[in-house]
Amino acid sequence: MLTTEDIKQFHESGYCVAPVVFNAEQIRQARHAVDRVYSGDLDDGRSWPFIEPVMGNGPHDVRTTLFSAHVNRTIRSMAANEELVRMAAALLGCEAVRLWQDQAIWKPGTGGVLVDEGNIGFHQDYSYWQDSSTTNMVSANIALQDVTVENGALRMIPGSHKLGLIDDLIGGFFEGNLSETRKRLDAELDLQVDVPLELKAGQVSFHHSLTVHASGPNTTALPRLVLAPAYIADGTYYRAEGQPPCPHSLFLGDDRQHGTPFAGEFFPLLRQ
């Protein structure tokens, strides 16, 4: 479980690191599950538009898929892990928690070559989630092998979740030139250095939806794989004026209105 110190750090810095939650066998199963999803082998023979890579298909491009928990039971049970969800509840400050999304992120190893395509740019998750009625949303990052600076650990800007939504970072996920973005941001905002979060396999970090973060190059020879489920408090609802709109709202159907709760099969209740 998270300590009081961890929870305090999350509120003060916008992130914290939990102990190891998943064992070697669970990690092996998760890696196999992600491979299956990437190859289009989905549970019950389903098809799913979100398995397409969103960042390109080049040899150095990061591959990500969204919402695989809906088409793969292993990924779903990992995202619904009781201990993980209890920690998310503690950080959200609520009892009842729903799954908001999950993302599998596969960052190829370049074997020493420095390229920007493998980076994930500085961004705030909420800039992609503006249909949510609240920024009280938390993302987990589960290491499916050791995560180090060398293989592209997450980099967090402490305290940045207190700055609100930063217009300049909208779309930032895809801006691989991290030092350029840092220069631009540093000219406008009083940001501290960013902190790399190194994790042991099976360990988990959490960050707030407004925390500015990025991940750098994976210069090792092996790919770096993480699963990133995100959680909301039950009662979070659709905000009609969200710009840009987010794909999550499509799951609520065409008759959604401002105030429709994010609930139902696509936002499963993981904890009462």
Ligand SMILES: O=C(O)CCC(=O)C(=O)O
């Ligand atoms: O793991 C990564 O490289 C980036 C993950 C990320 O940006 C996120 O979980 O919000």
